[in-house]
Amino acid sequence: MTLTVRALRPDDPRDAEAVAAARRATVPYLVSTAEALRWEVAHAPAGQRLHRLLAERPDGTVAGCAEAGLVAGSSEPGHGFLHTSVPPAAAGRGVGSALVAAGEEYLAGLEVRRVHSWVADDDRAAGFAERRGYARSRQARFLGLELHSAALPELPEPLPAGVTLCPVAAFADDLRPLYEADTECAAxxxxxxxxxxxxxxxxxxxxxxxxDWDRGLSSVALVDGRVAAYSVAQTDGVDRYWSGMTGTRRAFRGRGLARLAKLAALHRARAAGYLHAYTGNDATNAAMLAVNRRLGYAEVATEWRCVKQL
Incomplete structure (x- = not known):
């Protein structure tokens, strides 16, 4: 296949639509919209040096895409990322090879020493990565829940003593309490x-x-008025809901508060008409995997975090 690898044109809506479509076809569990993609391009942290690439056929259609840049906020210099999206219909035709070569060339120019990528846990994708020097590091799991038909547990009546649930929208523009919780959980x-x-x-x-982050659906569990746990809702505005991050502050763990926050968000999402819910967890995160399975999620796919030394 004759291909041209070029940079995404931020002002061309057709590019954003094509990239979002390629990402949905490659990893259908994630929320990928053209609107969010344009926002990412316009607002990516300067230190990330985000670069988006498209592999274009002679007829102008897009066969695949990639994104590359620096790991923003890393306390260790020289870490970069390269994620490629090649829909199944275009696999095996040199699209991925062309995108990886261009992405690695860009990262080498940024003096990146270690490249991190997510790779589907199947023979074709994993073999492709390994032949290009990428070694498996961590496994992650995608889990899915059919919201429209799932037997979601009801929220307890009453809630545990001192616990209240509210949407993130209730915090108006002062999200500092949630920021402190998210910073602690992310660490x-x-x-x-x-x-x-x-x-x-x-x-x-x-x-x-x-x-694509929804303050009205995202949920927070408060204990005596303090943020204890939260669950972030990301949506495509149509039928797909993704749990972006669910966490509990260290002092409140072991009390089922993450489950309460996530359950409240799922009920809101179903009431809003979303049909499909997905989430992802590191394979070693036994606590959140257990929470999700209790809520009715089932594993739908796995992927590998792969690393290459440039």
């Missing part, structure tokens, strides 16, 4: 790269100002 997330504390204004801009 405990399993991962390959240590990331430092993000300033509040940057956290607010690159999370809650996204067009």
């Amino acid at each position: 405990d997330e399993p991962g390959d790269v240590r990331v430092g504390r993000m300033p509040y204004e940057e956290w607010l801009r690159h999370n809650w100002q996204r067009p």
